[in-house]
Amino acid sequence: xxxxxxxxxxxxxxxxxxxxxxxxxxxxxxxxxxxxxxxxxxxxxxxxxxxxxxxxxxxxxxxxxxxxxxxxxxxxxxxxxxxxxxxxxxxxxxxxxxxxxxxxxxxxxxxxxxxxxx
Amino acid sequence: xxxxxxxxxxxxxxxxxxxxxxxxxxxxxxxxxxxxxxxxxxxxxxxxxxxxxxxxxxxxxxxxxxxxxxxxxxxxxxxxxxxxxxxxxxxxxxxxxxxxxxxxxxxxxxxxxxxxxxxxxxxxxxxxxxxxxxxxxxxxxxxxxxxxxxxxxxxxxxxxxxxxxxxxxxxxxxxxxxxxxxxxxxxxxxxxxxxxxxxxxxxxxxxxxxxxxxxxxxxxxxxxxxxxxxxxxxxxxxxxxxxxxxxxxxxxxxxxxxxxxxxxxxxxxxxxxxxxxxxxxxxxxxxxxxxxxxxxxxxxxxxxxxxxxxxxxxxxxxxxxxxxxxxxxxxxxxxxxxxxxxxxxxxxxxxxxxxxxxxxxxxxxxxxxxxxxxxxxxxxxxxxxxxxxxxxxxxxxxxxxxxxxxxxxxxxxxxxxxxxxxxxxxxxxxxxxxxxxxxxxxxxxxxxxxxxxxxxxxxxxxxxxxxxxxxxxxxxxxxxxxxxxxxxxxxxxxxxxxxxxxxxxxxxxxxxxxxxxxxxxxxxxxxxxxxxxxxxxxxxxxxxxxxxxxxxxxxxxxxxxxxxxxxxxxxxxxxxxxxxxxxxxxx
Numbered sequence: 001x002x003x004x005x006x007x008x009x010x011x012x013x014x015x016x017x018x019x020x021x022x023x024x025x026x027x028x029x030x031x032x033x034x035x036x037x038x039x040x041x042x043x044x045x046x047x048x049x050x051x052x053x054x055x056x057x058x059x060x061x062x063x064x065x066x067x068x069x070x071x072x073x074x075x076x077x078x079x080x081x082x083x084x085x086x087x088x089x090x091x092x093x094x095x096x097x098x099x100x101x102x103x104x105x106x107x108x109x110x111x112x113x114x115x116x117x118x
Numbered sequence: 119x120x121x122x123x124x125x126x127x128x129x130x131x132x133x134x135x136x137x138x139x140x141x142x143x144x145x146x147x148x149x150x151x152x153x154x155x156x157x158x159x160x161x162x163x164x165x166x167x168x169x170x171x172x173x174x175x176x177x178x179x180x181x182x183x184x185x186x187x188x189x190x191x192x193x194x195x196x197x198x199x200x201x202x203x204x205x206x207x208x209x210x211x212x213x214x215x216x217x218x219x220x221x222x223x224x225x226x227x228x229x230x231x232x233x234x235x236x237x238x239x240x241x242x243x244x245x246x247x248x249x250x251x252x253x254x255x256x257x258x259x260x261x262x263x264x265x266x267x268x269x270x271x272x273x274x275x276x277x278x279x280x281x282x283x284x285x286x287x288x289x290x291x292x293x294x295x296x297x298x299x300x301x302x303x304x305x306x307x308x309x310x311x312x313x314x315x316x317x318x319x320x321x322x323x324x325x326x327x328x329x330x331x332x333x334x335x336x337x338x339x340x341x342x343x344x345x346x347x348x349x350x351x352x353x354x355x356x357x358x359x360x361x362x363x364x365x366x367x368x369x370x371x372x373x374x375x376x377x378x379x380x381x382x383x384x385x386x387x388x389x390x391x392x393x394x395x396x397x398x399x400x401x402x403x404x405x406x407x408x409x410x411x412x413x414x415x416x417x418x419x420x421x422x423x424x425x426x427x428x429x430x431x432x433x434x435x436x437x438x439x440x441x442x443x444x445x446x447x448x449x450x451x452x453x454x455x456x457x458x459x460x461x462x463x464x465x466x467x468x469x470x471x472x473x474x475x476x477x478x479x480x481x482x483x484x485x486x487x488x489x490x491x492x493x494x495x496x497x498x499x500x501x502x503x504x505x506x507x508x509x510x511x512x513x514x515x516x517x518x519x520x521x522x523x524x525x526x527x528x529x530x531x532x533x534x535x536x537x538x539x540x541x542x543x544x545x546x547x548x549x550x551x552x553x554x555x556x557x558x559x560x561x562x563x564x565x566x567x568x569x570x571x572x573x574x575x576x577x578x579x580x581x582x583x584x585x586x587x588x589x590x591x592x593x594x595x596x597x598x599x600x601x602x603x604x605x606x607x608x609x610x611x612x613x614x615x616x617x618x619x620x621x622x623x624x625x626x627x628x629x630x631x632x633x634x635x636x637x638x639x640x641x642x643x644x645x646x647x648x649x650x651x652x653x654x655x656x657x658x659x660x661x662x663x664x665x666x667x668x669x670x671x672x673x674x675x676x677x678x679x680x681x682x683x684x685x686x687x688x689x690x691x692x693x694x695x696x697x698x699x700x701x702x703x704x705x
Contacts, residue, residue: 076282079259083283086256090249093332093348095290096319096355098312099379100400101386108401109384116408118377 023064133167134343285386475545549588
């Protein structure tokens with residue numbers, strides 16, 4: 001799955017979907033998040049679908065949405081990103097790592113292998 | 119507050135200079151020095167970033183009475199052109215301010231300095247707090263998302279944990295270090311290499327070294343050179359660590375070591391979530407590390423080369439630091455002298471310096487005083503023995519004691535001027551100065567007759583210009599027995615010899631005969647501004663006296679009312695004429 005870039009608003013929709021154990025329609029989601037307009041909720045769900053975070057199924061006239069991403073997996077990804085950003089930010093000055101590889105590609109590794117006959 | 123700024127500026131400039139020099143020389147030093155030397159040489163650089171080195175040396179001269187010590191700055195010749203340049207900049211700034219109408223001339227240099235200090239402090243606090251905050255969050259998040267791991271290869275103090283949050287092994291923590299491994303299968307052999315590497319970091323306390331560099335980076339956050347420093351230390355840390363780990367390895371072991379590193383790198387690249395757009399400086403670094411590993415153990419001859427390199431670097435940096443320090447001092451002295459408006463106080467030294475000469479016989483007394491207003495000129499203050507500043511307080515007797523602060527306050531009240539700084543010096547220094555230059559030409563208003571204290575013989579100096587030597591000067595200054603009082607004589611004497619007195623080496627001599635002062639730094643640093651002051655105006659101020667017993671008839675005319683600095687002496691047309699005469703001569 002490509003890297004998530006779920007906004008905070010979209011995240012709230014995801015929370016609702018995660019809490020439920022069945023597919024939800026726009027109306028049902030909107031009931032839990034009545035602070036937003038119906039149209040807003042619909043748009044957000046559509047965006048989430050485009051991002052591949054939810055799947056949609058037409059039952060009767062309405063669209064029913066289910067969360068595809070696993071909540072735990074999402075949280076872990078967020079933590080991983082956080083840790084990575086913090087490290088690049090300032091922690092790398094304060095800890096010792098075996099090596100740093102930002103900006104390197106697989107080709108670079110191959111080049112090195114060739115150069116040193118490894 | 120300006121002292122802090124000066125400290126930061128000096129250390130930043132000299133540290134930055136040295137950092138850049140070493141950075142540029144790196145291709146060379148890498149070849150001469152072993153990787154460990156290359157790593158630790160940055161400690162010298164860090165030292166320069168912390169300590170503002172300033173060296174002075176002393177020249178000793180001896181005369182019949184005492185030894186005099188003249189302080190000479192190590193790099194004075196190098197700093198003079200900078201001081202002149204700084205002086206021109208300050209002049210330009212002053213001209214700009216003076217071009218404004220008087221109401222708008224609010225902005226002064228001390229405000230600028232305060233603002234700069236404020237900006238620096240805020241930057242420092244912000245950056246440091248953000249770094250520490252990030253560090254704490256990172257540590258916590260990492261710990262929570264990791265599991266403990268067992269191994270026999272590590273000493274008990276070091277904890278080993280596995281996590282899927284990292285792409286490469288990492289050691290973090292100063293007091294309770296934890297090594298984190300990525301969540302992949304690692305063979306025993308690879309693990310041993312990894313842990314050997316981290317153990318070297320642990321034993322050398324590399325994390326502490328890096329924290330030190332980080333702290334310097336926070337203090338000098340505005341200086342781009344400090345970021346160069348941090349990066350260099352980082353790289354040389356890893357290179358030297360590999361070197362230590364692989365130094366005694368066989369060829370095959372080295373291969374395995376390098377393979378381990380590459381496998382980790384490959385894994386790290388594959389799973390990378392980092393959006394870092396760093397160009398592959400990391401590729402170069404890995405190549406450098408591998409080259410060093412391949413090269414293997416360096417021969418002992420590099421120790422000698424390393425020593426030579428360290429000596430050159432250290433002396434170069436000391437010299438550089440001195441130049442920077444002296445330049446800043448010189449520019450600051452110029453700026454302080456030149457920039458004044460409305461007689462307000464600027465910088466820590468202000469405008470009015472009280473110089474008091476004293477002889478040690480029979481007990482220390484304030485014998486004569488000069489008040490220098492660095493902008494407007496010089497006033498010579500003649501102190502009659504009986505003059506009382508206020509009830510039970512005499513300048514002459516009480517200045518040298520514990521009441522000094524109170525005496526200065528009373529003096530300010532009496533004279534209506536503010537004394538910013540004072541210096542008390544041994545007047546014998548005047549003797550040496552006078553004798554150095556083959557006597558001082560002094561205009562004598564009335565014939566003076568007095569007894570020479572050494573020989574007991576009566577000495578006579580006719581009206582007109584006389585050449586006075588050190589002994590004569592001291593005797594005439596401190597004797598009470600002149601017909602018209604010491605006042606005019608003192609004025610004439612000082613007018614004649616002030617320009618010479620304020621020559622740098624003579625100021626230095628006075629400076630080394632200072633008995634007490636609240637001036638920070640060397641008196642010789644003020645030489646230039648003092649000389650300028652004495653070419654502007656020199657006049658006499660008479661210490662008002664409460665006594666009903668004047669020491670001489672002509673004295674009663676002078677005392678009795680307060681006189682302001684550089685004021686007009688309406689009641690003594692002679693005095694006025696005298697003053698004009700002398701300033702003409704001086705110019």
